Amino acid sequence: MLKVAIRGLLAHKWRLLTTFLAVALGVAFVGGVLVLSDTMNKSFDDLFADVYRDTDAVVRSTETIGSDFGDVRAGVPIELVDVVRAADGVAAADPSIEGYARVVDKDGDPVGNPAMGAPTFGGNWTDIDELNPFDIVDGRPPEAPGEIVIDRGTAKDAGYEVGDRVTVQTQAAAEEFEVVGIAAFGTADSPGGTTYVLWTIDEAQRLVGEPDRVAAVAAVAEDGLSQAELAERIEAALADAGAERVEVLTGEEITEETQTEIKESLGFLTTFLLVFAFIAVFVGTFVIYNSFAIIVAQRTRELALLRAIGARRRQVRRAVVVEALLIGLVGAVVGFLGGLGLATFLGDFFDLPPGSLAVLPTSVATALITGVVVTVASAAVPAWRASRVRPVAAMRDVSVDTAGESRIRLAIGLVGVVVGVTAVVVGAVGGDLPTVGIGVAVVFLGLLFVSPGLARPVSRVLGAPLARLAGATGRLAQVNAGRNPKRTSATAQALMIGVGLVSFVFVINSSIRLSIDRTLEESFTGDFVIDSGTFGVVGLPPQIADEVAELPEVEVVAPVRWSPAFVDFAPGEGDEGDLGDDTGVAGATAGAFELLDLLVVEGDADLGPGEVVVNVDTAEDHGLGLGDEVRVSFLDDRRPEEARVARVAGIYDDTRAAGGIGSVVVSLDDWSAALPNASDIQVFVQLADGVSVAEAEPVIEELVEPYATAEVQSVEEYKETLGSQLDILLNLVIGLLVLAIVIAMLGIANTIAMSILERTRELGLLRAVGMRRRQLRAAIRWEAIIIALYGTVLGLAFGLFGGWGVVRVLRDDGFTEFSVPVATLAVLAVLAAVLGLVSAWLPAWRASRMDVLDAVSTE
């Protein structure tokens, strides 16, 4: 039977071309993502192995705090640098200071964007070679304030050379420096595309550090001393000096820890991409299933003959499974090779060093097994059906796949859809997200069951205008699309998944945008927002707010800050050493509450020194009332613990607006006392009476001109900025779903091509009685369009409903509005129809070229 399977495969290899492509594309995506992930891990492993190669020990704080952007670690008191240097066994030690800094290019635009790509760092140059991964390739190291070394990548990007005067913006300021040297990172221009500005230690501390703190201290051991011994000796020296909350890591430990951290953060990217890879694979299963189902139906007589001459059911089944196995294997191998190409391409995109793909056996195995298992599993039902062919079918007339809709199936599906829809509605109204999620999944499964039953009526409806407009060709397309409901629906389902997800994302995006717009329109009473253009990743120097406040055109300036902090909601005796929970804390003035139209329900939001304002939820959760004490401690908080206690002076309602400012709002005076190098995330500006936006904009623009990252935005522009943040994600997700849609289109081409084969005689008859070639082509294309539209309609219904459920359930989390992007979705539907048309192009062309006589006389 193996021979039969292989012969069978070879006999209709062209029929399996699309199956092969569906497997290969899915596996290429999966394999590409895995290889890319391995490669990135490897290159970062190498990178950090390089960075820490000669570092033997690192001293750092044990104090960390969780935030949305990863853990933040406190600094080390600067006096410990000398303690480490003096420790027994230390050959050399230098502090390391690192923070946000961006070089401004000759056009005044900042180089790189930490919100969109590799970080932009500023730090200290160290003269200890072992601790310095950089090598000067031009000029010299910085020796005095006002001098910098920049990495070669930045120098190339911005066109800077030694001797140029360059503006560098940090969180705290924007200043001009002289480039005295250009450094390379080993053989690379910069480490993984990261930009670097390197100052003397004092300058680095002033610009990106704290006056009396450094991020860490790195040390090199004397010859012959192991890393572990060195660490022990440094620990002892630190203990003698009475240092608290610091730890010593060996060079190996810090290398490994950094590598692990990077792997974890890359893991999110890998998982994110893999989700879409598996969606593509899942869509592929429909195509594979359909191919085998059609092939089995078309080979009924052959299979029956095999059975009649003595093949056992098991043998027939195995023949089909072996076919699937072979096609799956070939598809997976070719797909994986394609995945290597994809990984190379994406590697270039992410600036990975060329020619260094890391292909791990586990990735190869995962990708290949995925391809083979998916193909065989998809062919399982057709294989089973093949084994049910009765020998007597061999004696019957030509048999075509006429499997109709099963009533039981339809009933199960309808029940599923009804139950799912009910769950979504109940969950959405009741604010229960898991119920909505389950409901959406049930609706999806229900649709899979229902859609064969709907294929005929829906194609009748979709085709009705066609039959009227396009006459005979339209009428034929209409009836043909509904002819094999299972086939049509499996084809359409593949498209439904892609279209459903895309429309879901569009609905969510459009709803968020509308919600933001409405919220701003209703509650924001200011005229401008000054923003860093990094989605809050880094802030703006506070001077901006101060300078803008002095303009006569301006009435209110409201800077807002944000930071992770420890908050103890009930400071009291007996909790020394316990700083409280990790909580995001905002800093603001009364102006922010005014411009954001936030309702202060108790007390006031004047936010004098020693006062905090909390939102209603926080007050409720922690039983806070006016006058109650809370203690807010920042990392590296410069205030003594007793000075961190503040009184609740106001409680505000943030449920009406989109989120408010934050759960705990601290006064700017307290903030600055705690963190002298603080920066503003955003600055809201309201103009004085009688000053127009048009008048004020150039004045403010001119004022912030020296701060390259500051963007002055009117409310309209600000809406657009917020919206465009979402668009980046939207475009990414849609880009990743394109493959799923392409595979679905392959499925349409596949179904059409195979159906045509089945209808050879019928098409020949049509041609014999006078159907012109272009009429035939038109009929086939229309059929494909009907199938594509059917999938689109299912997908839109699913996407819109799922979108509604999610938006409704998240109403209290900022999704105040539900919005359907009608025009976009209409374009999507048209696009799907066009893609259906395109996918039928080749089969239609081939069908129209067939020999009429051959077709009519084909058995």
Added chain:
Amino acid sequence: MENPAATPPTSGDLQDAPATATAAPPAARAVKATKVYGQGPTAVVALDEIDLDVEAGRFTAIMGPSGSGKSTLMHCMAGLDYLTSGQVFIGDQDLGALSEDELTLLRRDRVGFVFQAFNLVPTLSAIENITLPLTLAGRKPDQGWLDSVVAATGLADRLDHRPSELSGGQQQRVAVARALVSRPQIIFADEPTGNLDSRSGSEILEFMRRAVQDMGQTIVMVTHDPVAASYADVAIFLADGRIVDRMDQPTAERVLDRIKRFGE
């Protein structure tokens, strides 16, 4: 599609079936029609310089044993297949001078077909099948003509049924009706009774016979069945790609006699 106010098929000599005159020019002609399959020593001559005039308004049967070339001749005369040399005409139109698309239009507008099996589009109803050549051409049927064709099929009450819901004989009557509906210059029927029992077969033959007698249709039928041939006005005998005999007003016995002589 079933608009009674529809305009009748207009002028165009295409529709003007030669309703009268036995003296009219032939409905179709073959001149030195030759068809060779393959090349060199393995070449098979299917048609060997055949000259044939198909008289308008008559029912012509083409007879011959398997491999005699009768089907090939019919396919070539109907514009479904190409000659190696020689000419075929429908009316005075030389088919060799037509492009693929022009041939298609000729088939649609001037030629009708009845095949042995698989004669109908399974997804269309009986009436949709009957009017298919007209809808393909984007024309409205002449309601009076359509009614009389439908009446002749005796299937007026089954017009909305799919082919699978009709018996073999009924399906074949629908096929003949489809061939008649565009009033083609000539109808080619390829073993139209081959798949039918003798009763259904005689119904079809009777139907075609009436179409010739009452409606003035020209029909060419390929068959190897002497009984079928006996419904025709004239029988042409083919053997080895040549016309070997011709018989007016054939009867089953005479045809059978003649066929028996082929073996000799």
